[in-house]
Amino acid sequence: MHHDIAIIGAGAAGMMCAAVAGQRGLRVVLIEHAARVGEKIRISGGGRCNFTNARAGPQHFVSRQPGFARDVLSRYTPRDFAALVRRYRIAHHEKHKGQLFCDGSSQQIIDMLRAECELGRVQWLQPCGVRGVAREGSGFRLETDQGPLQARRVVVATGGLPVPKIGATDYGLRLARQMGLQVVSPQPALVPLAFAAEPWRPFAELAGVALEVRVACGGQHFDEDLLFTHRGLSGPAILQISSFWNPGDSLRLDLSPGNDLGEALWLAKLQSRQSLLNALGQFLPRRLAQTWVEMQRLPSDRRIAELADAKLKALGASLCAWTLQPTGTEGWRKAEVMRGGVDTAELHPATLEAHKVPGLHFIGEVVDVTGWLGGYNFQWAWASGYAVGMSV
Numbered sequence: 001m002h003h004d005i006a007i008i009g010a011g012a013a014g015m016m017c018a019a020v021a022g023q024r025g026l027r028v029v030l031i032e033h034a035a036r037v038g039e040k041i042r043i044s045g046g047g048r049c050n051f052t053n054a055r056a057g058p059q060h061f062v063s064r065q066p067g068f069a070r071d072v073l074s075r076y077t078p079r080d081f082a083a084l085v086r087r088y089r090i091a092h093h094e095k096h097k098g099q100l101f102c103d104g105s106s107q108q109i110i111d112m113l114r115a116e117c118e119l120g121r122v123q124w125l126q127p128c129g130v131r132g133v134a135r136e137g138s139g140f141r142l143e144t145d146q147g148p149l150q151a152r153r154v155v156v157a158t159g160g161l162p163v164p165k166i167g168a169t170d171y172g173l174r175l176a177r178q179m180g181l182q183v184v185s186p187q188p189a190l191v192p193l194a195f196a197a198e199p200w201r202p203f204a205e206l207a208g209v210a211l212e213v214r215v216a217c218g219g220q221h222f223d224e225d226l227l228f229t230h231r232g233l234s235g236p237a238i239l240q241i242s243s244f245w246n247p248g249d250s251l252r253l254d255l256s257p258g259n260d261l262g263e264a265l266w267l268a269k270l271q272s273r274q275s276l277l278n279a280l281g282q283f284l285p286r287r288l289a290q291t292w293v294e295m296q297r298l299p300s301d302r303r304i305a306e307l308a309d310a311k312l313k314a315l316g317a318s319l320c321a322w323t324l325q326p327t328g329t330e331g332w333r334k335a336e337v338m339r340g341g342v343d344t345a346e347l348h349p350a351t352l353e354a355h356k357v358p359g360l361h362f363i364g365e366v367v368d369v370t371g372w373l374g375g376y377n378f379q380w381a382w383a384s385g386y387a388v389g390m391s392v
């Protein structure tokens with residue numbers, strides 16, 4: 001069988017690329033090894049798919065080569081994808097900081113992409129694994145579970161390593177290495193962070209407590225919600241900063257952003273007869289305030305007026321600059337995306353074609369371009385799929 005393009009992986013990027021190339025009249029075969037397509041789309045956004053972010057720009061992506069995504073992102077924007085969603089009459093809404101979600105179910109996005117593939121007369125091979133890809137003449141020969149096939153170009157859209165139980169594999173990374181391309185070490189990202197059991201014990205009891213914080217690490221900071229868990233920290237603030245965290249790094253947390261708590265407690269001392277716990281409770285969830293005061297060995301029920309100014313200042317400062325060192329992440333099972341992947345230095349910034357292997361392209365999460373939390377990763381999948389679908 002001869003095809004213009006063989007695409008490996010029918011996820012977000014693969015389906016987009018297949019639809020675009022097919023609708024341009026190219027003979028496209030889309031190969032997916034899992035029993036169901038678009039599984040990550042289905043489970044995304046709590047089942048409602050945060051399908052893009054209206055404010056997405058190159059600054060919202062992490063890569064060894066910052067700004068690499070600029071060209072691709074500029075040619076297919078969040079507005080373009082939102083227009084496609086509207087064309088299919090999929091009701092949606094903006095939730096938080098530009099994040100666009102389906103009102104109904106993420107299945108609507110999968111159905112839309114399948115319909116777009118239909119329009120492009122895309123041929124599906126599914127379920128069908130790819131066992132090998134090799135150069136043959138001016139194109140490629142693929143060994144698949146359903147026999148060999150030839151294609152002029154191959155597009156690798158196998159995604160990242162998170163959630164292996166729904167189909168994630170490292171095949172794209174192995175193929176890249178086999179073809180002599182550099183791979184930036186893959187790491188779990190947008191992932192909860194864990195701490196050593198013993199020092200974490202007092203905080204483990206706070207599991208379920210959430211509050212807005214400022215978290216900083218690796219020259220980046222986020223103002224978002226944080227969630228205490230039994231083993232560590234989660235919530236949007238932590239998922240975001242996890243993309244900038246490396247083993248050995250410390251996090252710095254301000255548990256009451258925008259407030260100088262030392263000053264606020266000193267004022268409370270002057271103006272009221274309340275207890276320390278009640279004073280702190282105006283700025284923090286009460287359970288957290290209680291734990292914090294106990295850890296500082298301060299008497300929570302004493303009137304704030306009885307405490308020395310220096311103690312109050314030190315207490316306030318400790319809450320505004322809590323420094324702590326995670327021992328690791330919660331790993332691939334809990335990560336939303338993979339950081340790292342095929343080194344962008346190996347790829348043309350407009351066509352995502354490997355410089356060393358003409359005709360071989362990489363799109364989506366398998367590339368070392370990782371979006372922040374909030375619809376950015378899908379925008380990269382759509383835009384990179386579109387770029388290659390239009391360029392081949």
Ligand SMILES: Cc1cc2nc3c(=O)[nH]c(=O)nc-3n(C[C@H](O)[C@H](O)[C@H](O)COP(=O)(O)OP(=O)(O)OC[C@H]3O[C@@H](n4cnc5c(N)ncnc54)[C@H](O)[C@@H]3O)c2cc1C
Nearest residue numbers: 009011012013033044045050159167171364365375377378
């Ligand atoms: C729980 C969760 C929630 C998420 N929520 C959001 C969200 O709301 N918004 C957002 O922007 N991002 C979200 N993401 C991230 C987003 O899902 C991914 O970044 C995006 O799906 C990447 O698209 P992709 O096409 O590169 O990879 P995928 O969508 O993962 O597709 C890769 C496909 O390749 C197939 N495959 C793998 N290996 C092979 C092989 N050897 N042969 C054949 N097929 C193969 C896989 O089965 C899969 O179908 C979420 C991720 C998770 C895990």
